[in-house]
Amino acid sequence: MIPAMFVFGDSLVDVGNNNYLRLSLAKANYPHNGIDFPTKRPTGRFSNGKNSADFLAEKVGLPTSPPYLFLRNKKNKTSLFMNGVSFASAGAGIFNDTNQILGELIPLTKQVDYYETVYEDLMKQLGSGGVKQHLSESLFVVVIGSNDIFYYLGLSVLQNKYTPQQYVTLMTTNLEPQLRRIYKFGARKFVVVGLGQIGCTPLLRVVNQAEECNEEVNNWCVNYNERLKTMLQELKSELQDLSYSYFEAYNFMQNIVQKPATYGLTEIKEACCGIGKLKAMMQCTPFSTYCNNRNEYLFWDFCHLSQAASHIFVDAIFDGPSQYTFPINMNNLVAV
Template identity: 70%
Template sequence: MASKNFRESFFFLILAFFCLFMMNFSFSEAQMVPAVFVFGDSLVDVGNNNHLHISIAKADFPHNGVDFPTKKPTGRFSNGKNAADFLAEKVGLPTSPPYLSLKNNKNRASLIMNGVSFASGGAGILNGTDQARHQAIPMTKQVDYYAIVYQDLVRQLGSSGAQQHLSKSLFAVVIGSNDMFDYLGSSDLRKKHTPQQFFSLMTTTLKEQLKRLYGNGARKFVINGLGVIGCIPSERVKKQTEECNEEANNWCSQYNDGLKSMLKELKSELSGLSYSYFDTYSVMHNIIQNPSAYGFTEVKEACCGLGKLKAKVPCVPISTYCSNRSDHVFWDLYHPTQATARIFVDTIFDGPSQYTFPVNVRHLVAV
């Protein structure tokens, strides 16, 4: 009897090990990259600003998160998931946690292995935007924080191990809109810089930050161009006709041209660097011009807010919100809905060279 029990126990032990092995095998097959590191603004903030005590650029209150799996606000400026969530899903990883949530976490060493998000609502390439928004984490500070994470990884994996880990990871950068909003709204900035000078300052500053990331192991970048920000509800509501601000759109297009040129230069200067640039402008323009092709019916009005186009008052607890969120391109006066963010990520991941170049993210992963 004892022998029989031993054989049965041994059999179940082997079976358990086999099941664990298969679970790990399946996970590693699904996981396309070791980690995703995210830098940027409110389009990809997953909760960093929740930890900035005096910041007004927060989304940790209803009706944000109404379509998130938990049905609760998380700090995302969205009705549900944002682009950072969808990118993580595409490569088989959990969403990278907010850096500020890890600073005092005893398990931080293990939590950073699959990536970290440094994105912050209100952040810009230039440091001035966080002053205008009364506290955010500008791009320079986000890269400072990443340098700390890099040292943590070196301590855990060794220098060569960390380099190998990071060289296969993705570094997503979604930033620049707040700089453009600042320039649009500041007569001082417009007196100080011509549009071309300001856009050049943005691209040269961003180039320096990308070089810093490269110096600390980054090799694969996912870079978003600016969208058609002249067509967001906060800009349309300023016009009696509710038309787009074409001056703002033209400036975004000019900046994007400079950004594309800068990325080509950077690739030629830095050995082993690869990138996928997403033409947010063209895809967003297509959606606005032909919404029904993408499943939308409302391109002007925000889903959540108050007043004309629901853009006179932001999405706050006293605001009303639409019942048909998937029909709306915009969640609030600035930000896309979960449905729009999903289209953006689907396109950058598997889209044609018309919208994502020199390669899409699926090909970038395989480089």
């Protein structure tokens, strides 16, 4: 349906970039991750199998965009870039200093730096007119921001410096120039995913006795999403030929949490793989226990979706009604 898909983001769409970062602690390259992947092996995805990046590629008939760090030293890398590349990095945020405690990561700014080098390689191969045509028909997926919220929540220094309102405003203020840079280097069709109900992850539910969602954090997500939508509308009115599909992950996730059976899910609070209460005391490791009915769980580990949930989300991103996707869904964006 499209020539290529380029993916920017965090662990929700990382397909293994962090495996090539020697000093990164944000890795999922060990069991039980990957237990339902076709190879039955861990791949660097924080999932029991495929994640959203895989399903998005399937929707448009492309292979999953491979990790940039895997491709960049290959001899025939430019031809390998033709169907798209993933720059997504687990732990990454909009801000460069988000999650520095996890060692090496690829923050969004650096992901866009890497994209510029890919653009230059494609320019050499396709020429100016060719690359313009190729990229104008390609999709650029952006899934980022969750780690910035988690980081703010865990760092009193940031909380003392900024109110939640100021912080989420700063997030969109820092995201905008990166989207402009991607646009400058040929991107015309963007799929931008808003923040989900971060306060309803097992990681944050386990903090209170009643195992309820953290509504304060959820409110931060709502505020961020509102600013993000406004920013995207302003960019579209300013930048020629820019089209986008925004996915309201928050409202969609809220619907799943309220009516899980509608989506074939039975467990929305507890993680499938982990340790302790709600299996949320530690991320999924070889020492963790995991559930057998993985297709019925919303969460694979303490903050990442299961393969089944990722598939459900991507179905909504691709074909969703205007309640969740606007101004158009991804399927309509492809046809623009």
